[in-house]
Amino acid sequence: MLDITANTPEFDPAYASQAAFRALMECMARPGEIRTLKGADAPAPFAPATAALIKSLADYETPLWLDAAFAVDKKVADWIRFHTSAPVVHDPADAAFALVADARAMPDFGRFAQGTSEYPDRSTTVIVQIDGFSGDAITLKGPGIKTTRAFSAAPLPADFAARMADNRALFPRGIDLVFVAGHDIAALPRSAMIEEH
Amino acid sequence: MSAPVYNFAYLDEQTKRMIRRAILKAIAIPGYQVPFASREMPMPYGWGTGGVQVTASILGPDDKLKVIDQGSDDTTNAVSIRKFFVKTAGVETTTKTNEATVIQTRHRIPEQALTEDQVLVYQVPIPEPLRFLEPRETETRRMHALSEYGLMHVKLYEDIARHGHIATTYAYPVEVGGRYVMDPSPIPKFDNPKLSDSAALQLFGAGREKRIYAIPPHTHVKSLDFEDHPFEPYRHDAQCELCGAMDSYLDEVITDDAGTRMFVCSDTDFCEDRRAAGHHGPQGGPVAAIEKEGAHG
Numbered sequence: 001m002l003d004i005t006a007n008t009p010e011f012d013p014a015y016a017s018q019a020a021f022r023a024l025m026e027c028m029a030r031p032g033e034i035r036t037l038k039g040a041d042a043p044a045p046f047a048p049a050t051a052a053l054i055k056s057l058a059d060y061e062t063p064l065w066l067d068a069a070f071a072v073d074k075k076v077a078d079w080i081r082f083h084t085s086a087p088v089v090h091d092p093a094d095a096a097f098a099l100v101a102d103a104r105a106m107p108d109f110g111r112f113a114q115g116t117s118e119y120p121d122r123s124t125t126v127i128v129q130i131d132g133f134s135g136d137a138i139t140l141k142g143p144g145i146k147t148t149r150a151f152s153a154a155p156l157p158a159d160f161a162a163r164m165a166d167n168r169a170l171f172p173r174g175i176d177l178v179f180v181a182g183h184d185i186a187a188l189p190r191s192a193m194i195e196e197h
Numbered sequence: 198m199s200a201p202v203y204n205f206a207y208l209d210e211q212t213k214r215m216i217r218r219a220i221l222k223a224i225a226i227p228g229y230q231v232p233f234a235s236r237e238m239p240m241p242y243g244w245g246t247g248g249v250q251v252t253a254s255i256l257g258p259d260d261k262l263k264v265i266d267q268g269s270d271d272t273t274n275a276v277s278i279r280k281f282f283v284k285t286a287g288v289e290t291t292t293k294t295n296e297a298t299v300i301q302t303r304h305r306i307p308e309q310a311l312t313e314d315q316v317l318v319y320q321v322p323i324p325e326p327l328r329f330l331e332p333r334e335t336e337t338r339r340m341h342a343l344s345e346y347g348l349m350h351v352k353l354y355e356d357i358a359r360h361g362h363i364a365t366t367y368a369y370p371v372e373v374g375g376r377y378v379m380d381p382s383p384i385p386k387f388d389n390p391k392l393s394d395s396a397a398l399q400l401f402g403a404g405r406e407k408r409i410y411a412i413p414p415h416t417h418v419k420s421l422d423f424e425d426h427p428f429e430p431y432r433h434d435a436q437c438e439l440c441g442a443m444d445s446y447l448d449e450v451i452t453d454d455a456g457t458r459m460f461v462c463s464d465t466d467f468c469e470d471r472r473a474a475g476h477h478g479p480q481g482g483p484v485a486a487i488e489k490e491g492a493h494g
Binding site: 013014015017018019021022024025026028029030056057058059061062096116117118119120121123125142143144145146171172176189190191 | 204205206210211213214215217218219220221222223224225226227229231232254255256257258313338339341342343374376377394398411412413414415416
C-alpha cells in the first residue's frame with residue numbers, strides 16, 4: 001500500500017519542480033510538441049508526469065477539480081492535500097487545475113472556468129491523462145508553430161476537434177489543455193488552432 | 198559566521214509556483230498582461246526586478262545565463278544581475294549570445310538571431326502601452342478586452358500630423374498574434390522586426406507594475422502603422438567605428454569636450470565576434486577584442 005505521506009525522495013522541491021515546469025513551459029510555447037518528465041509517485045490513477053506537474057504547480061492558491069476516475073479513491077485527495085495544500089473543489093468552474101483520468105468522458109469545456117474578457121487568465125488548466133500520443137493526427141497551427149504540426153492523442157472524445165474550435169472561438173477566454181501519457185506531456189493552449197482538412 | 202543561505206535562485210518555492218503559473222497563462226494568451234504578486238527583490242525597482250523574478254522562476258542548474266543592458270554585457274545592471282544569479286543559483290554565465298540558454302535583457306534584442314533552445318527575458322518598466330493615453334487601469338483593461346485600440350492609432354496619427362512621420366523611436370507599440378496591442382519594453386524600434394516569428398520564447402517581466410506577458414516562438418508581431426506611413430526601423434546612417442558593421446544598431450558616444458563623437462555597436466558581443474573574425478572599422482583593430490575578454494564580471 002502506498003503511503004500518501006511518502007515524498008518521492010528524488011523529487012526535490014526546487015530542482016525537480018523547475019525541470020517539470022520548464023518542460024511544460026516549452027510545451028505551452030510549442031503546442032503539440034512532446035517532452036518527457038522525470039515523474040513522481042502518487043496513488044492511482046495518477047500518471048507519474050501528472051503527479052510531478054501537480055507537485056510543481058499546485059499549492060494553497062490553486063483549487064483542484066477531480067474527475068470521477070480521480071475522485072473515486074479518497075487517497076488521491078489526501079495525497080493532493082498533504083503534498084500541495086491545494087483545496088479540492090466540486091465545481092469545475094472554481095478550479096485552477098482540473099485532473100481528468102477518463103479522457104473519453106471529459107466534461108464539456110464550458111463547465112470549466114473560462115476567464116473573463118478583462119481577466120482571461122482566470123481560467124482552468126485541464127490536465128488530461130491519455131494512453132499515448134498516437135492515433136488519428138490533427139493538424140495544429142497558431143502561435144508557437146512555424147507552419148503546421150501534426151498531433152495525435154488517444155483516447156479523446158469523438159467531438160474533440162469541434163470542442164477545440166469552440167474553445168478557440170472564445171479567445172482570449174477559454175481553457176488550456178495539458179496531455180499526459182506516463183512520463184510524456186504535451187500542451188494545447190487556447191491559442192492553438194486546428195486546421196480543417 | 199556563515200553566509201546567509203538562499204533557496205535556489207533566491208525566490209522561495211511558493212513564489213516561483215505563482216510566477217510559473219502566470220508565465221504559462223502569458224504564453225497561452227500571447228501579448229496579454231497577466232497580473233502577478235511581484236515580490237520585493239534585493240534591488241530597487243527600475244533595476245530589472247520583473248525580469249529577475251521571471252529569470253529566477255525559469256532558471257535551472259544546467260542553464261547558461263547571459264545578461265545585457267542596452268546590448269552591453271559589462272554595464273552595472275548587467276554585471277550585478279549576473280553576479281546575483283551566480284551567487285544565488287550557482288549557474289554558469291556567458292557573454293556569448295550563441296552559448297546562452299537564458300538571456301535577460303534591458304532595452305535590446307541581440308543582433309544574432311536566437312534559437313529555439315533559448316529564452317529571452319525582458320525587463321519592463323511600464324507594461325501598459327495605453328498608459329500614457331489613459332491613466333485608469335480599469336479603462337485600459339476594458340480597452341484590451343474589447344480590442345479597442347483606436348486611441349493608439351490616434352497617437353501615432355498625431356505624430357504624423359505634427360512631425361510628418363511617426364516619431365516614436367522606442368517602446369514602439371506592436372500587435373501580437375492579431376489580438377493584443379503590447380509594449381515591447383523600451384527597445385529601439387530598430388529591434389521590432391526581431392520580435393516577430395522568433396525561434397525563441399520571449400518573456401516580459403514588469404516588477405513594479407506586477408505584470409508578466411509573453412510572445413511564443415513563431416508568433417506574428419506587427420508594429421502598428423498606416424498604409425501610407427508604413428513602419429520603418431531606424432538606424433544611424435553610419436558604420437561601427439570598431440567593427441565596421443553597417444547593419445547593427447549603433448550607440449552614439451561623445452568622446453571629448455569638443456563634441457567629437459563616434460558610433461559603435463550597441464551589442465558588445467556581436468561587435469567582439471566581428472572583430473575576432475577579422476572585421477574592423479576606422480578606429481578598431483581586430484586584436485583589442487581579445488584583450489577585452491578578461492574584463493567581464
